[in-house]
Amino acid sequence: MLGSLYLLWLVAMTTSLVSKAQILTPQDYEEEDDEEVTTPSVAVPCDYDRCRHLQVPCKELQKVGPVACLCPGLSREDQHPDPPRLGEVQIVAEEGCAVAHWCAPFSPVSHYWLLLWESNGAPQKSGPLNATVRRAELKGLKPGGSYVLCVVAANEAGESHVPGADVEGPENWADPSFGPCRKLIMPPRPLTLVYAAVGVGTVLVLLSCAALVWHFCLRERCGCPRRQGNAQASDAL
Template identity: 40%
Template structure:
């Protein structure tokens, strides 16, 4: 009984062990993988060759001694994947807009900016269409002149011209200016007179229209020159002269009055009349003693 006890314990332990796989139970091993004709490793790659005789690791790969499993790896997808070509039909970003100011004096034409910087210009009408009206921006007037600023229209312009006239007179045309001009100066105006100023743009197709100057953003505007005034130098000189003459007159009168008052004090008449002066009280018996 003591001899059978160890065998019974071992049989009882084996009942709790998991069952073996098909291979461990004596079944034959599966057949090796056959070579796939549709897949062959690329030339020069490190993939192992697959054939009827099984697999064999490449002879040019050698693992160093005492290597760590995380330090070395082989990525099969790195050799198989290729970069995808760009998707056709995707719109490319547009060039930036040109730094073009319609109201800047001596502004470089936008066509030259576009050729130099590869930027985009604002849309304008062609040379076969008459220009639109410029926008008169500001007017500064003096007694005999004025300076006018304007903004260019969205049109092809060859030259500008400033026309002006008195309200009850006829237009006077100024000289022609090139397409980069945004400023004009007029001289020979009359002081205290209201004028109508108009900026006209022109090309081979014609000239821009004008108006009566009532609108704020049109090509024309009414402005009045200031009245003639006396120069400030003359006004200042006249005031200084009057003030100086007044001061001299007051000082002269003051000294004259003091001198006259000083002569009356201490005289023989003051003593005889008994008037008090700076020297004391007059002696009433002075004339009597003098006669004795």
């Protein structure tokens, strides 16, 4: 009697444990795999180049992708921006223009502009350029002219420092090897050189012809010394 009761109790306990147990299905295994895949990854530097023309701001690049990328450190927005770095300046003598490239500073920038000194006096100031711009074209440069070009960055706190801005004229400006400014010397146009060479050659030819004409005219007027000596010898005979 006790054995049968013990057997019934054992069967009842086993049934209750089986009913309460949770059986893992293949779908449960897939959910666990998905949870492992969606683990947050390590942040990487943003694809941001401060010298690239039309570069998207780094803050906007951080919004793209599941994980925010890392931006380079910048100064505070309530401080004046650092000066940009003026890079290569391509001079096109045939068209009388130049294309300037620069790199953004490690500071918040709302816009840029260019300053151009041609001679003594106030510089010419370009219009505001978007913060994504890193290249601008300068037109109307005179052949053989000397200029000083500076790029200025600005934000709500103010504008970047321009070294040598108080110097009068590009002739008195010291050209640093690294900074926001550079001295430009426009070469003469190729056609101007050709015309100058043709003009010099023409002048030399005319001078040579004039010298020959003057020489023959002088001989005709004064007579040749050899002819005069021959004439006197024949008279003596």
